[in-house]
Amino acid sequence: MNVLEEWTAQVCRELGIDPARVDRAAVLDLTRDVAHGVARPAAPLTAYLVGLAQGAGTAPPDVVERLSRMAKEWAEATADKPGDS
Template sequence: MKSQEELLEDWVHTLLQGFEITELSIDTNAILKVAGEAAHAVVRPAAPLTTFIAGLAAGLAAGSGQAPEAAAMRAALELAGKMAAAEADGTI
């Protein structure tokens, strides 16, 4: 039986192929970390919304030429994580 990590990696691979984004490497752990931070800082449903919006922001930045894809994704996840931490601290 596959581990949770293996199942997630397989799912990510399947999604990337389905969307024809096969050249991009995804840092699953970074995405899950931001999702967890958002879930704990706000409410659980904030996790998928946060990762979706971070992904959208990264895609827009990469698509407009503001940053390479990997850098755009790292920056979007970093900002989302900082915002979740600020929400948890009550500084937003």
């Protein structure tokens, strides 16, 4: 078991979460997309907000894919254009 798996298992035990329900790859992909497309501090905040929405039952089924797409679109929309200062 690597450090990430061990940490995830320990946190799941502490929070009473079934580790089988955790899609670690999806969360890591989402935070990567947000960190690179928006800003690094937005990555953990976004993951936290997804967790809140999941817990409240308000997150759409495709929440991770939607937010990853939004982050990529954000990056494209805010990229410096040639000639911009």
